Amino acid sequence: QRGRGPGDSRLAGDVELEKGPLAANEFESNALAVLEDIAANQAYRNVPQHDGRLLRIMTRSADAKHVVELGSSTGYSGIWFGLALKQTGGKLTTYEIDKERAAIARANFQRAGVDDVITLVEGDAHEAVTKLEGTIDIIFLDADKEGYVDYLNKLLPKLRPGGLVLAHNINPRMADPNYMTAITTDPNLETVVRGGMSITMKKE
Numbered sequence: 001q002r003g004r005g006p007g008d009s010r011l012a013g014d015v016e017l018e019k020g021p022l023a024a025n026e027f028e029s030n031a032l033a034v035l036e037d038i039a040a041n042q043a044y045r046n047v048p049q050h051d052g053r054l055l056r057i058m059t060r061s062a063d064a065k066h067v068v069e070l071g072s073s074t075g076y077s078g079i080w081f082g083l084a085l086k087q088t089g090g091k092l093t094t095y096e097i098d099k100e101r102a103a104i105a106r107a108n109f110q111r112a113g114v115d116d117v118i119t120l121v122e123g124d125a126h127e128a129v130t131k132l133e134g135t136i137d138i139i140f141l142d143a144d145k146e147g148y149v150d151y152l153n154k155l156l157p158k159l160r161p162g163g164l165v166l167a168h169n170i171n172p173r174m175a176d177p178n179y180m181t182a183i184t185t186d187p188n189l190e191t192v193v194r195g196g197m198s199i200t201m202k203k204e
């Protein structure tokens with residue numbers, strides 16, 4: 001029963017079974033230390049560690065070549081994507097409207113050693129994403145919650161078949177009902193919600 005109950009969307013009991021990430025080499029050890037430092041000293045609405053690890057797992061196992069993130073903040077989730085993309089040979093395009101956080105994120109990508117696979121675009125992502133070219137493997141929505149539908153409409157046509165749209169803060173208090181309708185009523189989308197994150201696959 002630990003950590004579980006009606007309305008508990010965090011699946012805390014499952015998270016309790018996890019152990020911390022293990023570094024397989026010096027590069028990973030350095031990146032994990034940067035992630036810890038961000039969580040301790042530069043936190044701004046970053047995803048919890050277990051979500052960051054899940055993003056990495058999905059990116060690597062999908063062999064993703066292009067991930068698009070809305071909302072870089074201080075670069076925490078971006079580094080988790082970066083760890084996977086270093087191995088897939090892919091890249092991350094991440095968007096941040098706040099100048100200060102964008103600068104912190106860029107510095108963090110550099111000290112984690114993943115800056116070569118990440119492009120941070122500063123400004124309003126609603127406008128900027130329309131300029132994106134090429135196919136996307138994974139979209140991660142973690143910026144303005146009321147903007148999720150607009151991001152979905154603009155980016156879904158660029159998502160490859162089998163690609164994923166992941167959205168953060170999907171819980172009864174924060175989820176935009178219009179976004180929930182969009183991802184649960186389209187027969188070409190398969191969606192589950194787990195631990196506050198929606199996972200949507202584009203079928204064709």
Ligand SMILES: C[S@@+](CC[C@H](N)C(=O)[O-])C[C@H]1O[C@@H](n2cnc3c(N)ncnc32)[C@H](O)[C@@H]1O
Nearest residue numbers: 045046047071073076077096097124125143144
């Ligand atoms: C929840 S935080 C992102 C956390 C980040 N994904 C992480 O886990 O490290 C949301 C970020 O989205 C940014 N944001 C909000 N509206 C935006 C917009 N229209 N365009 C770009 N960024 C935006 C905010 O400034 C904020 O830093």
